[in-house]
Amino acid sequence: MAKKDLRERIKEVAVEHFNNNGYHGTTIRNIAKDVNCSLPMIYYYYNNKKELFDEIIKREYFGLLKRQAALLRTNNIIDFYTKFVYDLNSLSNYDKKVYRLGIKVYLSFDGDEELMEIMDEWEKTILPRHYQILKPYLKNADNDIAIVRTLVHLLETLIESIVVKNRFLPEEEIREEISIVLREC
Amino acid sequence: MAKKDLRERIKEVAVEHFNNNGYHGTTIRNIAKDVNCSLPMIYYYYNNKKELFDEIIKREYFGLLKRQAALLRTNNIIDFYTKFVYDLNSLSNYDKKVYRLGIKVYLSFDGDEELMEIMDEWEKTILPRHYQILKPYLKNADNDIAIVRTLVHLLETLIESIVVKNRFLPEEEIREEISIVLREC
DNA sequence: CTCTATACTTAACGTTCGTTAGAATTATAC
DNA sequence: GTATAATTCTAACGAACGTTAAGTATAGAG
CATH class of the missing domain: 1.10.10.60 (Homeodomain-like)
Known part of the structure; x- marks a missing residue:
């Protein structure tokens, strides 16, 4: 070996x-x-059990997140987010499990305070990142930020369904829900 | 004692x-x-550790869920759902922890298969229940079911924010997000 | 062939776990 | 007041845990 x-x-x-x-x-x-x-x-x-756990979260999970965040955008914003979520269905089993483990730490169901801090740092980048992506499509209404927030919240549940509950979400269902939130875009 | x-x-x-x-x-x-x-x-x-855990989930958590589900409705559907979520902020610490523990089992992060089956049974009742609540307000459009599904998904994340991540969600933010999903109602 | 660093094993250390036996204490009933 | 039942305790069981000491095999370099 x-x-x-x-x-x-x-x-x-x-x-x-x-x-x-x-x-x-x-x-x-x-x-x-x-x-x-x-x-x-x-x-x-x-070196020990914790180091093994930490390597999975710090390297595998955050590696996965960064690969996800770097995905290319299409012209259509609804297509983009639909694909973003739908593609999670075909993640390898290993990646799905890494993702699931990361969410577990993110919800502070596992891991320790040090890992939680890293999660908090990452979380702060989520809203601004999606705001940048959505900016060109928003109508400068006073509920722009609320729309971004709602979308991010919706994405969170959809991701959880696929990755944590291990369900298959059909592309059509994902598109419908994202379209409802973004219907003014 | x-x-x-x-x-x-x-x-x-x-x-x-x-x-x-x-x-x-x-x-x-x-x-x-x-x-x-x-x-x-x-x-x-x-009798043993597992029985103690099971009693918390079966009695305390599901008791809490059923109390929640029995909440009275107001005339305004957005008011109702806003209140539904907002009131979670003022749940007692004990109830919040029971809720958090239940969600942990719901996401199969803890507990065993027997508890998961009970969770699955409960989950099946969620969509129909909210569909009944929303029915009078829906416009009989072909995306009616999608709206209900989107709302339930959004509620899930909002509840997780308050109960699992232990954040305080202002009433205004909750109302904004629910209004975005239900803006055609 | 020998040397040496790497890869791997058996066996055990001390600690903590869930659980229980069995006795002591306290409350209740007559 | 004594008998009986409901609480609570001290002490310990065997099993499993994370971790390590100390040694054996293996393979590449000279």
Whole structure:
């Protein structure tokens, strides 16, 4: 087994376990069993349980978020957001689980205060980012900011449905809901 | 200490602990310490850890949901939903924590399959219930159902903000967002 | 072939967990 | 006041946890 392989496989199995059983419900022994390696090998690649968890959130989850945020825009704003959400359906199982784990930390259902601070920092960027995206389409009405806020709130639930509840959302349903919020754009 | 008192206090402290540390992160010893009673007293009133957790979800959380669902309606539908969400701000700390714990189980971040089934059953009733409430205000357009779905999705995020993230949402912000979704009603 | 760094193992450490046995205390009934 | 039932305690059980010590295999370099 090459070095990189095993380290990566440990992380993959860890994502699965942290997802299913939470941080405290996950044991290094069970991870080792599923990876089919001895228990101390986990400690060979990761200093301790928390470091393994942190790497998943800090590297995998935020890597995923940044890839998502960098998506190209189409001309039609409703098309863009529909695609943005719809494409989550076809995320790999691994990425979905990483995403789910990140949301768990985001809702402070898992993780610690340090991770929560990173989440809070990220959260502050969400509204401004979407405001920039939507700006050209807004009608300069006094409820512009409210529209952006409503859309972001709606997106949050749609993402949760797909990623956390593991449901498939049809493109048409996503488009309908986004259109309702953005119907004046 | 009267019987009822202690049993109730154990449940209150348990809500706190399950909320902060999850099911597996919570220990009977720590609950007993905070309640200021001996460890086996927990087992005197509850057969085991899982039964204590289950009672919180099955009785406290669903009790709360049913009280919420039974709320009276006003004449104005936007007023109704605004109040519905806004009033969550002033839920007691205990009720907020019970709610938060329920959402955690709802998102299958905690609990087991049996509790998830109960959640699924409840979830099926949500859309029809709100459709009944909104029916008189809908314009019989072909996106009626989509509007109800969008509203329910928006409500979900707003509730999460208040209860899970423990934020205060001003009445005006809530009204704005609900109005955007229901602007044709 | 030997040396050395890397990859991996077995076995155990000390701690904490959920849970219970069994006795002590307190309240209630007659 | 004594018998009985309801509370509460101290102490401990076995099991599982995170982590580590100390050694064995393996593979590439000289």
